[in-house]
Amino acid sequence: MDAESLLLSLELASGSGQGLSPDRRASLLTSLMLVKRDYRFDRVLFWGRILGLVADYYIAQGLSEDQLAPRKTLYSLNCMEWSLLPPATEEMETQTSVVKGRFMGDPSHEYEHTELQKVNEGEKVFEEEVVVQIKEEKRLVSVIDQIDKAVAVIPRGALFKTPFGPINVNRTFEGLSLSEAKKLSSYFHFREPVELKNKTLLEKAELDPSLDFMDSLEHDIPKGSWSVQMERGNALVVLRSLLWPGLTFYHAPRTKNYGYIYVGTGEKNLDLPFML
């Protein structure tokens, strides 16, 4: 959700039980402004909150002018002091994929993971148990990155591609119409397209190159990994990700108000096929 319209956004997203206390709101309003100034971001998004056992991580993201450029991610424990997280790498993801369970809430916490490694001694091959230390900060980075890539959502038309490549905010975006707001196909993944290249020419022919440059949600795997609901009598559309429970996307049709917030434990719902 946009840092500038934080209060309205929080109100809209509150239907999923994801709110912030008044003091947190106030401090976020102040500190995100400062973050925007200090890091020279074009836009600051309040990304959400990852619930830890001892403390929660509040996450914010800074966007540059090109909306799809790699984003900078910051975290804070008290909503006032923000620290920059390193960019996520694939190596981190494989490393941290072995860690299960909830976050602790202490970035310097180290998870211990024992794994078997093959050690060559002369001709014999031993299997040796090696204890690997994984820092929670790394896990945080990779989880945020995974969530961003999997379920960050943007309505169709909110961004547009300029002929020169960069992707800008569409100032004339006035919201989806009601009939479009109910369809999953009018929402896109807020990330570099992956599936788009695999489409056939016939499918591509119908796409508007300035708008349809991202992957649409409707082809997500498994089918049914989103719950679309109209609330307040069609005045608000809410998308909830079932794959990453805790991610809520909201959009009031015919207005510019849209955004997403993640409040959850930072764990992927691997049980989804059983639950549908």
Place this chain on the structure above:
Amino acid sequence: MEDCIPVNQKIEHQELGETGRPWEETVTTSQDPELGLSEALELEQRPETGLQPRSSPPRTPGSGARTPDRPVGDLVGQCSSFPPSSSQELPSTLSPLALARQDFMAPSQSDKTTSVISEAETPHVGHLEQLSDKGGSTPHQICQSEGNTFHQPQQTKYPLHELRDVSHHTSKQKELRFDIFQEDDSNNNYHLDQPESGASEVAPSMLEIAIQNAKAYLLKTSSKSGLNLYDHLSEMLTKVLDERPENAVDIIENISQDVKMEHFSKKLDTLQNENEMLATYEIAEKQKTLFLQGNLEGADQELEDEILTDTHPIQKCRFWGKILGLEMNYIVAEVEFREGEDEEEVEEEDVPEERDNGDSEAYEDDEDELPRPFYRAPQAIPKEESRTGANKYVYFVCNEPGRPWVKLPAVTPAQIVIARKIKKFFTGQLDTPIISYPPFPGNESNYLRAQIARISAGTHVSPLGFYHFGEEEGEEEEEIESGRDSFEENPDFEGIQVIDLVESLSNWVHHVQHILPQRSRIHRLGQHGYPQISFLNMRLQSLDPTFGLEHMPFPMASKKFENLYIGWGHKYSPDSYTPPVPPPVYQEYPSGPEITEMDDPTVEEEQAFRAAQEAAADSTEENEETEEEEDDEDDYD
């Protein structure tokens, strides 16, 4: 682009630079009204022409360089059609043409260069504005005033060329009929012809270039949106002329916005949803009743409860929470009926039992010889009476505030047992069948009720000392049996310091009965859970993960507290859900004397048997034959 112009031509036109420039400016001024008129006419006659300019590439060098998708042949055409324009640039570096020339080169660099050239274009902006003035009466004073400085010197010379100008117009009239852009084209041709006729030589090219420069500027594609002003203006004018709004000048900003919006909205669907907003009004109408009946103070939720309390004999009502579903959510209210006014709940008695009876009856029809299956379904544990145990409260749910409340059925132990083994999303429709393994006895309303019971039992806590056991409950034995069912508020409760509540979990206790593996209350099996009001002396870790729960005790007033659940209604577990293992396969009968048979009797045995019989038959000789036959038959059986 200028490479394709022969050098000698450039030199030839050099000398004309000075004289030609003012001269052609007069042409601009004189042409302006004419152009405006004719174009306005064009627009009127063919309203859709506004769209054409986009498809037919405008012939300007600047735009040619800018838009990459223009056909190459077009570029060549431009080169050949503009020898004068490029020739002018060499000698007069100070002239507006040269500046405008920069314009040609600049566009790919950045937007900032436009400010440099702006002076050169101003007259033409004015020109265009006049054009729009004719069509939609757009104010153009600003442009005019800027252009004035430029126009001044030419005004004096104007009479000299007047005659010629008139001739221009007359000759041009027919050509103007085509299109805005075709008309431009004809201008080009006309000016190109000028040197040949010898009357005014190349001079008009000056004007031409200036026009082209202005147009090039207008056609410059925005680096942000990929649109250009020229197309935008023409689209706007088309729209204005199409729709003929009153006081168009007042809403020109909105028209501009509408035109831009059209780029981003899909083409209209043939099937339009007419009643798009209907649902909004409908729910608003329903919710209106919520506010009318209650007194208008307090939050939304309380009012909902109030409506519920109006229609049912309710003693106590509490907002339990919200369970998210796939299509709709559930708002859950916890209700205690007034004494003796419970609603009838007879009709929903145990269905599975009835089925069992039917099965056993069906088997009785069979002949007695075949053995009947002696597997009996395990004795169903009867559900707890209303007002006790897990059925202490009645739960009402509704999908949205304002919609009718639906009473959930009472929970049975079997449902709780199965609900522990499955993990399904709620859909929001109470009659959805739950398709799961193991099979769930009931539909979604039963599953929802079971989850509510589990969540309540697991997470409803209160500050230590807030409740105490009812005093009238004297007998010790019954305390265990009924699980100390009743507790009441402690009137002497002083409140606990907030800091104590936050820092230590030992100040929180459960006040809802624990659900044993089998059910809430101990049922004839002597299973013993922890007492109902017990210290919640678990670690924080173990409290927090249960049910992804929002424990919302109100710490501000330490005499008040509240439990609230908002979530998907699933229990948290660090490991992934594992479906329960299939039940063990029943062992077959062990091979024993009843199963195995002897070998067939051999001939020797039969002969020995017959010999023995014959020996026996010697004593009774009368019935010999018949006996033998019978014996044979017996052996073969």
